[in-house]
Amino acid sequence: MPSLSEVEAASRERGLGSGASELHGALCGWLAGGGEGGPDWPARVLADEGLAAVGAGDVLDRLRASTAAQLEDRDFGFELLLPDADAPLVERSGALFDWCRGFVGAFGLAAGASPPLSEEGAEALADLVRLSAATPEDDGDQEDEEALVEIEEYVRVAVLLLHGDCAMGPRHRGRLN
Template sequence: MSKTDPNPAELPAVSAIEAESRRLELAATPFELHGSLCGWLAGGGASVREWPAKVLADDAIPAPPEGSPLDELRLASASQLDDRSFDFDLLLPEADASLAERSGALFEWCRGFLGAFGLAAGASPRLSEEGQEALADLARLAGAQAQEDGDEDDEEALVEIEEFVRVAVLLLHGDCVLAAQHRQRLN
């Protein structure tokens, strides 16, 4: 991502992330990777180029090259989480993808988020009551199975769940990162 990029917080294309993931031989989908990255960052993990090794707990994974799609994903995600306008996006399939593909990707995203959040935040993170509830709800979503087909109500429900996940991530980031920064400034 260059300094002239008009929107440095825009996520790279799923296809670009998928291609680099294959090149680095990562055993995760683009959705799981983004969820893992966001879990790592929301739990207080550092925004470093070596993030795939950290979130996948495998020191043998090389750091993505600077400016590569995975590096751009890190920079955009960190920027979105730190932006107080709450403009945070989940990397998911396009709206015209099937309900099964979209719901499956969302549940993969949640599974990735939970694993990396635990790595970064530790066993007993300082969470608000709302943060504890949000984390429990994300865990339930991570255990869900993709729905093969559905109607308009199912489509609407998926959109609502996506919005819930987005807000839950921002809440957890606030509890673990922003509150910790605030406590540090007070001391």
């Protein structure tokens, strides 16, 4: 997986208007919702047909490939692209909320108005929508640090659940029929 700074630079160079965490969230939302991960993924994920496709081996192509592989990993190796644990709490929580904003928007584009969600998936999506509307606070203590770690883990598992409902489930049902 490319680093946060590599993705941030690639996003800036292309004028995407999304930070690295939000862009990764959008890519994850698109893939979890059943969207195709081709070289034109930035145009699809960001709903901007004017965006150029990514070239093979480009930072954004590596991001797509590693993210798709992580979502399919049977050992649940999926990770969110967020600032390191040594970054300030306000920066990390803001990036998580941006990540969720990107996810929710692109998930809706890929999955449509009535995605095939389990009851747990519907609850998880509602939670991600609430997180996408949150704003970070300037201060925090150890309790807030611990809460953020728990929320990040919840988001990670929620994404895997939604990916199972909308991308993997339909694929497996198609193979059985």
